[in-house]
Amino acid sequence: MKRNKSKSKSLLKRFFGYKVPAWILIFLFLSFVIFYFLGRSQALQSEANKAFSMVKYIKEVNEEVFLNVGIQEVETQTNNTKIPWTNIGVPLTEKKALVILNYDAKLGIKNSVKVKSTGAKSYNVEIPEYEVIGISLDTKKPYELYDSTGELLSSSTADIDTGKLATQSLTDEKQKKYIKQYSSRIDDSAKNYYKSLFKSVDSKIKLTFTFDR
Known part of the structure; x- marks a missing residue:
């Protein structure tokens, strides 16, 4: 028993007696620190990428789309550095x-139509004023920065907000001109829609239409 104890003690002394070079200890310590902070940064990044949504309201609508107009809109904007307290641009500073x-x-x-009987199996469909129902961006190429240039001394000029430049075309007000431009096409589409709808109930029903302009 004494021999076994003395043997184990000698093994412990030999184990703790080994000298480890300082650079190995430094390397192990730095490795631990690097892996620790990498793990923390990845955890924070994954946490920062979480998204949250909240329902603001629920509203019943009676919307019907009668016409899709495919539009390619070109928007341009220029900025330049102004002479202080004036609206005069400094030469060669344009972006x-x-x-x-x-x-x-x-x-x-967006509102319901009014249907009035005008006789046996005949009705008048009163269609409300046309509106812009919404906008749908092209799925393949919705947005393209075609050109972006700056003159020789333009480094001091404010950069153009291309996101704002792009979205300023996507307002209902700017699309209303297409309602006037294609009103007859929208009328035809609306007539065809309601004729098909009523004929699915009774093929002998006759319709007339009035439009709220």
Whole structure:
């Protein structure tokens, strides 16, 4: 027993007596620190990428889209450095951006139609004023920065916000011109829609239409 104890003690002394070079200890310590902070940064990044959504409201609508208008819109903007307290641009400081947008303007109605009987199996369909139902960006190429240039001394000029430049075309107000431009096409589409709808109930039903302009 004494021999076994003395043997184990000698083994422990030999184990703790080994000299480890300082650079190995430093390397192990630095490795631990690097892996620790990498793990922390990845955890923080994955946490930062979480998204949250909240339902703001639920609203019933009676929208019908009668016409999709495929639009390619070109928007340009220029910025330059102004002489202080004036609106005069400094020569050779101009920055210019040209953005091309591709989208569909959806035109139709947001309110219900009024249907009045005008006789046996005949009805008048009163269609409310046309509105812009929404906008659908092209799935393949919705947005393209076609050109972005700056003159020789333009480094001091404010950069153009191309995102804002692109989205300023995507307002309902700018799409209303297409309602006027294609009103007859929208009328035809609306007539065909309601004729098909009523004929699915009774093929002998006759319809007339009035439009709220």
